[in-house]
Amino acid sequence: MDKETLKQKILEVMQKKAGSGGKSKIYLKDLQREIPEANPRDIKNAANELVREGKLEYFSTGSTVMYGLPGVGMGLEAGVEKPKEE
Amino acid sequence: MGEVKKHDTPMMDELKSGPWPSFVDDIYNYAEKHKKQACFDILGQMELSYKNKETHWKHGGIVGVFGYGGGVIGRYSDQQDKFPAIWAFHTVRVNQPAAKWYHSSALRKLCDLWDHRGSGIMNLHGSTGDIILLGTVTEQLEYIFYDLTHQLKMDLGGSGSNLRTPECCMGMSRCEWSCIDTQDITYELTMHFQDELHRPAFPYKFKIKVSGCPNDCVAAIARADFSIIGTWRDDIKIDQEAVRAYVAGELKPNAGAHSDRDWGPFDIKKEVIDLCPTKCMFWDEGQKKLYINNKECNRCMHCINVMPEALRPGDDRGAVILMGAKAPILEGAQLSTVIVPFMRLEPPYDNLKNLLYKVWDYWMENGKNRERLGETIQRVGLNRFIVDVLGLKPLPQHVKEPRSNPYIFWKEEEVEGGWTRDVAEFRKRHPA
Numbered sequence: 001m002d003k004e005t006l007k008q009k010i011l012e013v014m015q016k017k018a019g020s021g022g023k024s025k026i027y028l029k030d031l032q033r034e035i036p037e038a039n040p041r042d043i044k045n046a047a048n049e050l051v052r053e054g055k056l057e058y059f060s061t062g063s064t065v066m067y068g069l070p071g072v073g074m075g076l077e078a079g080v081e082k083p084k085e086e
Numbered sequence: 087m088g089e090v091k092k093h094d095t096p097m098m099d100e101l102k103s104g105p106w107p108s109f110v111d112d113i114y115n116y117a118e119k120h121k122k123q124a125c126f127d128i129l130g131q132m133e134l135s136y137k138n139k140e141t142h143w144k145h146g147g148i149v150g151v152f153g154y155g156g157g158v159i160g161r162y163s164d165q166q167d168k169f170p171a172i173w174a175f176h177t178v179r180v181n182q183p184a185a186k187w188y189h190s191s192a193l194r195k196l197c198d199l200w201d202h203r204g205s206g207i208m209n210l211h212g213s214t215g216d217i218i219l220l221g222t223v224t225e226q227l228e229y230i231f232y233d234l235t236h237q238l239k240m241d242l243g244g245s246g247s248n249l250r251t252p253e254c255c256m257g258m259s260r261c262e263w264s265c266i267d268t269q270d271i272t273y274e275l276t277m278h279f280q281d282e283l284h285r286p287a288f289p290y291k292f293k294i295k296v297s298g299c300p301n302d303c304v305a306a307i308a309r310a311d312f313s314i315i316g317t318w319r320d321d322i323k324i325d326q327e328a329v330r331a332y333v334a335g336e337l338k339p340n341a342g343a344h345s346d347r348d349w350g351p352f353d354i355k356k357e358v359i360d361l362c363p364t365k366c367m368f369w370d371e372g373q374k375k376l377y378i379n380n381k382e383c384n385r386c387m388h389c390i391n392v393m394p395e396a397l398r399p400g401d402d403r404g405a406v407i408l409m410g411a412k413a414p415i416l417e418g419a420q421l422s423t424v425i426v427p428f429m430r431l432e433p434p435y436d437n438l439k440n441l442l443y444k445v446w447d448y449w450m451e452n453g454k455n456r457e458r459l460g461e462t463i464q465r466v467g468l469n470r471f472i473v474d475v476l477g478l479k480p481l482p483q484h485v486k487e488p489r490s491n492p493y494i495f496w497k498e499e500e501v502e503g504g505w506t507r508d509v510a511e512f513r514k515r516h517p518a
Contacts, residue, residue, distance in 0.1 A: 027455045028247065029289050040450040041287070048285040052153055058246075058286065060149035062159035062177075064456055065246035065286035 001038050006046045009035055011055060014069050024073020025059045025066040090123045093130030097137070116206055124205040124221055127169035134165065148176055148224060149246060151231040155286040157242025158227060175205070178219040178230060179243035181276065181283075182211055184269035185256040195238055203230050213309065214293065215253030216243035247290055249282035253310075254296035255303035263390065264298025265316030265403035266431050271296050274435055279442075288446070289453035299399060300385045306408070306422070311459040312442065313408040313422040314431075320400035321380040322389070328396035329354075329376045333369075339392050358389050404430040407441065410460030420460045425472060427483035441476070448475045 001009075013034045018024045031047060032040045047067055050056040059066045095110075102108045110129065117125030131142050148160030159177040166173045180196075196217070200208055205221030212218040222230065234240045243251035252275045255261070257268030275294060276283065282292075295306035298316040306313035331337045332352055338345060339352050354376075359367045366382035367389060369375075376396075378389075390397045407429055408422030429437060445459065453462045463471045472478050498504045503512075 027289070028286060029453070029455045032450070041447070044285070044287045044450070048155065051155070051285075058149040058155045059147065060156065060160065060246040061146045062245060064290055065149060065155055065248070 001042075003042075003046055003049075006035070006038055006042060007050055007055075009038075010043065010047055010050060011069075014056065014067070018069055018072045025068040027064070027066055031067065090117070090121050090126055092117075092126050093133065095129050095133040098129050098133050113207065120201065120206060122206055123171035124175070125207065127163075127171040128175070128205070128207070128221065131163060131165055131169050131172060134168070143175075148227070150242060150284075151227050154231075154242060154284045156245040156248040156284060159245055172205075172221065174223045175221040176224065176227065178204070178222065178227075179212065179214070179245055179251070180217040180219060180234060181241045181243040181251050182215055182217050182253075184272040184276075185254055185259055186211060186215070187256075187259065192238060192240075196240075199230065199233050199238070203233070214243065214250050215295075215304070216251050242284070244283045244291075247286040247288050248284065248292075249279050249287070250291055250293045251283065252276050252279075252294040252296065253304055255298050257296075257298040261298055263301065263387070263399055265318055265399055266296070266298055266314070266405050268296040268298045268314075268316070270433065271314065271431060271435060271438070274433065275438075278439060282446075288450060290456045290458055292446075292449075292459065294442075296405075300387045301391065306411075308411050308419075308421055309413075310411055310422065311409060312445070313411060314405045314438070315408065316403065317385050317406045317428065318400035318403045319428055320402040322378055322383065322400060323398040324376055324378065325396050325398075326375055329393060330374050332393050332396055333374070337393075337395055341394050358392050361388055362386075363388075404428050407438075409445065410458075410463045412458040412460045416457075416461055417464065420464075422460075423463075423468065424483050425476065426478070427481060444476055 010031060013031060014026070017026055017030075028044060028047065032038075032043050035043060047056060051058060051067070054070065056067050057070045059068050098110050101110045113125050113129055116122065117129075135142055142163055142165050144162045144164050145160055147162075148158050149155055150157040157179050159179070161175045161177060163169050163172045163175065197208075200206055200219050203222060203226045204219055207220040209218040209220060219230075231242065234242070252272045254268035254272040255264070257264040257266070259269060281287070292312070293310045294312045294314070295304045295310035296314045297304050297306045300315060300317060302313075302315055306315055328337065332339060333354050335351055339357065354369050359369050363386050364382045364384050366379040368377040368379075370377065380400075385399075390399065405428075406424060407426035409425050410420055411422040412420050426441070429441075431438060449459055449462055452466070453459070457465075466475070468484070469480065472480060472484065501507075
């Protein structure tokens with residue numbers, strides 16, 4: 001599978017997961033499980049490239065990292081708003 | 087800068103009364119000198135946490151700067167009205183130099199950077215080994231990253247499901263026991279695995295720690311998924327003259343480390359020979375000579391620690407590779423277990439890197455979400471991990487004691503005649 005097809009596939013998986021009212025953030029492992037025909041390391045590289053292109057975003061708890069679609073589910077600022085300065 | 091407001095913190099203030107310098111003093115001194123509201127707020131929130139007996143931090147979200155999947159840990163206060171200066175208080179992990187040697191000017195620059203762009207509070211070093219810069223807001227992150235990389239020539243460390251910043255003891259830079267060049271190995275691994283360090287690749291965290299000798303000053307055996315510990319294969323070098331000097335009281339045991347109290351005269355039998363875990367040492371009182379049965383020695387370092395001038399590690403040096411240590415989340419804490427009893431480590435360390443790739447390929451494919459390598463090994467079985475995954479041979483060194491933890495199990499095809507062979511027939515030929 002070439003890189004572009006793999007990237008497309010990753011986006012499809014992400015949209016499918018998020019679309020059905022499901023998860024907006026998923027582990028790399030889940031991506032790898034959904035695309036068993038590709039090498040896990042290639043999936044990692046493709047997903048990281050998608051992040052650089054702005055089509056995916058990271059979400060980290062500090063101990064582990066998940067992938068999400070920008071604008072779907074909780075954003076990077078985790079529902080926290082900066083207090084307005086008076 | 088506007089007025090700063092100090093919160094009422096009776097419980098925090100009580101911490102100042104102990105015998106040691108207190109972080110409360112430090113933070114207040116700094117906050118007052120630099121008029122930093124964030125520092126007052128953080129102590130205010132901590133007081134509240136002490137009172138409510140629960141945390142007021144939320145974390146998750148921010149992961150790093152553009153293109154990085156780690157290095158920043160997002161942290162927010164859930165008491166934003168009370169403590170607005172710490173509404174966001176992100177942690178930045180900075181990759182420390184190998185063995186943590188700094189030029190004072192680098193530290194000064196780092197402090198200036200953090201005074202300017204952060205809360206001013208930092209922690210050298212976190213248990214991963216990184217420099218931890220505590221408390222900044224999202225808008226500052228890219229500037230911090232730019233300043234770190236362009237002015238200080240430092241980089242962010244690992245967090246999340248990344249390779250965490252590799253760490254090592256001071257190794258050959260100061261310690262004469264170091265059997266491997268820990269700093270070089272750490273530097274080489276850090277540079278070689280930049281992608282793994284900055285971009286999440288794994289089911290969970292992965293730590294590499296390098297200790298120069300079995301004293302294991304960075305606790306690699308307790309904390310690293312992949313522990314590299316220096317060791318030697320030949321005999322401990324003995325200077326009999328120096329041994330006699332220790333026995334006669336001319337040299338201080340442990341290089342004088344316990345000289346604050348009078349422990350009485352040095353007793354080689356009580357303090358060295360009897361404490362040897364494998365009982366492989368003998369002190370001949372008549373001949374005044376020390377004998378070591380090196381075949382039995384398990385390199386615990388005790389005798390070398392007690393008599394550093396008399397005993398030294400041998401010359402045939404390399405490292406033992408252990409895997410699987412972790413803290414207790416699932417199943418309880420685990421120490422690393424020996425996988426490769428001896429590996430010679432010379433630049434560019436291709437043997438080490440190949441082993442790492444093998445482990446990662448398997449773990450990336452078979453590890454579950456948030457499963458450390460140690461847990462994967464436990465799940466598939468150490469025997470299968472060693473034999474099937476890594477393609478290594480089971481060795482006596484994999485077993486702590488014969489017949490007490492026999493985790494090397496045979497597969498049917500490895501046994502002559504399989505499971506169905508006639509044992510009575512076999513015993514006819516081999517009666518004992």
